[in-house]
Amino acid sequence: MADCIFCKIAKKEIPSDIVYEDKKTMTFLDINPMSLGHILVVPKKHYETFDELDQENLKELSLTLQKVAKAVKKIADGYTLLQNNIVEQGVPHVHFHIVPRKRSDSLHFHLPSQKFSQQETNKIKDRIKTLLK
Numbered sequence: 001m002a003d004c005i006f007c008k009i010a011k012k013e014i015p016s017d018i019v020y021e022d023k024k025t026m027t028f029l030d031i032n033p034m035s036l037g038h039i040l041v042v043p044k045k046h047y048e049t050f051d052e053l054d055q056e057n058l059k060e061l062s063l064t065l066q067k068v069a070k071a072v073k074k075i076a077d078g079y080t081l082l083q084n085n086i087v088e089q090g091v092p093h094v095h096f097h098i099v100p101r102k103r104s105d106s107l108h109f110h111l112p113s114q115k116f117s118q119q120e121t122n123k124i125k126d127r128i129k130t131l132l133k
């Protein structure tokens with residue numbers, strides 16, 4: 001996609017701090033890091049959201065994610081994987097964040113839980129199950 005910043009990074013049309021690349025994926029440091037070594041992993045081919053990935057790119061992206069996560073685990077106490085689709089997705093090119101974590105770091109992901117009625121829960125469960133058939 002012509003105006004996509006991650007496509008431009010994947011094609012090296014604009015510079016980035018690349019830490020790994022292969023035929024299908026590009027891995028580089030986030031310019032607005034949540035922690036030191038905050039990494040973005042993207043497919044080189046443009047897909048807007050995770051669900052749009054074809055099987056080959058899904059496989060290659062997954063393999064790169066795990067490869068990079070193994071490296072990050074050696075430089076941190078742990079790591080957080082983040083991935084947004086449409087809502088809160090800053091760049092409309094599918095990407096995973098790998099955020100190196102320290103046990104004592106100040107990052108806190110407050111994702112509130114909500115209460116729903118049993119009727120609402122059953123209804124959404126049945127809808128999702130039907131969509132997965």
Ligand SMILES: [Zn+2]
Binds near residue numbers: 092093
């Ligand atoms: Zn793109």
